[in-house]
Amino acid sequence: MSARRVAIIASHGNIDDAYKVLNIATAAAAMGAEVQVFFTFDGLKIIHKEANRQLPVPEHLQPALEGFKKHNVPSVPELLEIAKESGVKLIGCQMTMDVMGIGLDQLVDGVEPGGAATFLAFAAEADVNVTF
Template identity: 60%
Template sequence: MNKKVAIIASNGGLFDAYKVFNIATAAAATDQEVAIFFTFEGLNLIHKNANKQLPMPEGKEHFAEGFANANVPTIPELAEMALEMGVKFIGCQMTMDVMGLEKEAFVDGIEVGGAVTFLDFAKDADITLTF
């Protein structure tokens, strides 16, 4: 029936965040079941403070104006929307341990798990994406 979309988010820039959340929200809006595994720098995308100020790639700072003009939602807004539509956020336990971060540092509604938690979801996914 519904397609399953498994996404790995492993980079922490603003562009990376848009790629991940645009695909995830669009898929969820199309009645697809979506899970995102946030690992290494990807954890910035769901960190309560960090995701409000994700960096533009070096030399691309001039795009800030374009984002404002195009009325693109902010990353915290997109993350909230994704959660609201049932997208599953899985924070990588190992990365959190390495970086000394607790679950409370992240947006509400995430699960924390290891690679197997994600792989269990991804094993019968129709679409798998890595960002």
């Protein structure tokens, strides 16, 4: 997948959303793709220093939590570190941050603030666009 671009929008903040976003992002980066993830609205919970440690778990997925532990699945904060180490660019939606009163200091290190136009400029040239 070298020289490919993958653009991902994360707009939901449940634990399963976080795993979907970060799984696709890290897999694409491991395959050589340039990856950007745009976190907006509830998706900001995934990159929030405190909220990402206690993301909501839908009732039907409660049993999966034991499977995560049993199979040594990394936590959301650990996956974020893996993503950053893999070169995944994390963008926090500036408008959402403003309207929700979330400061950049509340988000994990390495997140860049950006608007929809910033993301769209990347997405327009992407080979793959995914929304969660």
